[in-house]
Amino acid sequence: MMKKIILISASLLVLIACASNDYTMKYKSECSFDMEGDQPLTFYVNGNIATLSGVVCDGSPDAFTNMMDENPNITDLLFKSIDGSADDEANIELAYMVREAKLNSQIRHNGHIASGGTDLFLAGVKRSVEEGAKIGVHSWAGSDGMQGDELPRNHSEHQRYLNYYRAMGIDTEFYWYTLRVAPASGMHYMSMSELRQYGFITH
Secondary structure: OOOOOOOOOHHHHHHHHHHOOOOOEEEEOOOOOOOOOOOEOEEEEEOOEEEEEOEEOOOHHHHHHHHHHHOOOOOEEEEEEEOOEOOHHHHHHHHHHHHHOOOEEEEOOOOEEEOHHHHHHOOOOOEEEOOOOEEEEOOOEOOOOOEHHHOOOOOHHHHHHHHHHHHOOOOOHHHHHHHHHOOOOOOEEOOHHHHHHOOOOOO
16 A cells, blocks of 8 residues: 655745754654655654654654653643655554553644644544644555545455544544545645544544
């Protein structure tokens, strides 16, 4: 299956740089493959908040573990800029770890998440979204170019995503919505009403 990832724009690189301005410790994912210019997901710790920027890779779960081991007081993840994942399996693994740690997710008005970054945001027990935040969703595509919505609903490829959303308490209709609303090559940014409809905002 093609990984859920899009290119980082110049404006988002600025956001990533800003995320590192105010922190006491940082934990950078050590990826086992070439990220082709994308910044690996990095956690910037300040007090009980860890700010996230970059693209999830296979080293992201270990970076998260290291961060939590050394900063057990962290309660919230602030999503600054996550365009997606270069490894879907690692992204889902990381998301389950976030939920197990009972962390909360927040994104401010200037934050941007998309694709796998959006899935990761849903791992927060409590989730808050400021007006203006950009939260993007789209379909996935296989290496043969087949789009997710071209497979029958009972196809096994859907199951890990459906199981994930169920575990996070998200109506599985959200998954089918992501397949319909934009192709893998595009992106749909959700309105506040859509975010509320699909349970992104808990308070």
